[in-house]
Amino acid sequence: MHYTLHQLQVFLKIAQLQSITKASEALNLTQPAVSIQLRNFQDQFPIPLTEVVGRKLYITDFGHEIAETCEKIINELQLINYKTLSFQGQxxxxxxxxxxxxxxxxxxxxxxxxxxxxxxxxxxxxxxxxxxxxxxxxxxxxxxxxxxxxxxxxxxxxxxxxENRLHLVSSSKLDVKAFRTKTDLLEKVPMIFRESGSATRKAMEDFLSKRGVSVKTKMALTSNEAVKQAVLANLGVSVMPLIGIKNELKNNDLQIIPLRGLPIITxxxxxxxxxxxxxxxxxxxxxxxxxxxxxxxxxxxxxxxxxxxx
The missing domain is CATH 3.40.190.10 (Periplasmic binding protein-like II)
Structure with a gap:
């Protein structure tokens, strides 16, 4: 066998994208050039690497095995390059x-x-x-x-x-003992959420849903920093990541409210x-x-x- 590094790179890209057209675009090559490299690579194996069904290209099981080997070889070669450059400080x-x-x-x-x-x-x-x-x-x-x-x-x-640990947090100005229960607090104090699609918001909503808490008043802000400032201003409480409130906890500007089921850990x-x-x-x-x-x-x-x- 006499396959080249270029052939390995071309076939790996075809296998990853399952398309000669997309592979040619990703490699900045023409489609005929990619097709030729694929054919030359295939000629060195007695088992098909690809098959076409309904005008769509598919990678065979054997082709996937070869693609994995190609990726390992290319990564190892890149590893040699970066170690050399790193050693030279370049x-x-x-x-x-x-x-x-x-x-x-x-x-x-x-x-x-x-x-x-x-x-x-x-x-x-x-x-x-x-x-x-x-x-x-x-x-x-x-x-x-x-x-x-x-x-x-x-x-x-x-x-x-x-770990990303999410705790229920409020301003230190909030008198937690003034509420009969923690559920009472959650239902009466405004809840401050992140925007829709935020992982923190989803974790917060899932937690409230499991506890059967009905939030009557809430607001949504588009960044963790904005949420923190709103909590500091005593506008409400929120479930926040611990790593973002280190200084506020140290200065006693914020407090963690212990609650069963928290912290949420991701x-x-x-x-x-x-x-x-x-x-x-x-x-x-x-x-x-x-x-x-x-x-x-x-x-x-x-x-x-x-x-x-x-």
């Missing part, structure tokens, strides 16, 4: 990450040392809502996304980082498309993250342990 280019607004309280800590090691890197972070994060990921506009709830319709790989995940060919910079960052994440969590987020029994 990593450069863009690292693009999209994160939900709550993640801005923790994501920078997982980037600082990596960026300091590689000053030639241009870091682009888009802080937005969950829907926009997933749209950017699906459109292949970014390298990574940071979410606490995995997208249901996308095939992704992930690195688990730290996990922060750095995710990327399973079909994506990661750049040397992205591969280097994954290597850094897998090596350093536990150390970073212990150093930067040890304070959350004090609230684990609430």
């Amino acid at each position: 990593l450069s280019g863009r690292l693009r990450i999209s994160i939900v607004s709550t993640a801005k309280y923790m994501m920078p800590y997982f980037l600082t040392e990596f960026v300091q090691r590689h000053p030639g890197i241009e870091l682009i972070i888009d802080v937005t809502n969950k829907s926009s994060v997933i749209e950017s990921l699906e459109a292949n506009e970014i390298d990574f996304a940071m979410v606490s709830v995995l997208p249901e319709k996308l095939k992704v790989h992930r690195v688990e980082l730290m 996990t922060w995940n750095l995710i990327w498309l399973s079909a994506k060919n990661l750049s040397p910079i992205a591969l280097a960052y994954l290597d850094f993250l897998n090596t350093k994440k536990d150390e970073i969590m212990k150093k930067q987020f040890h304070w959350v342990e004090a609230y684990k029994d609430i």
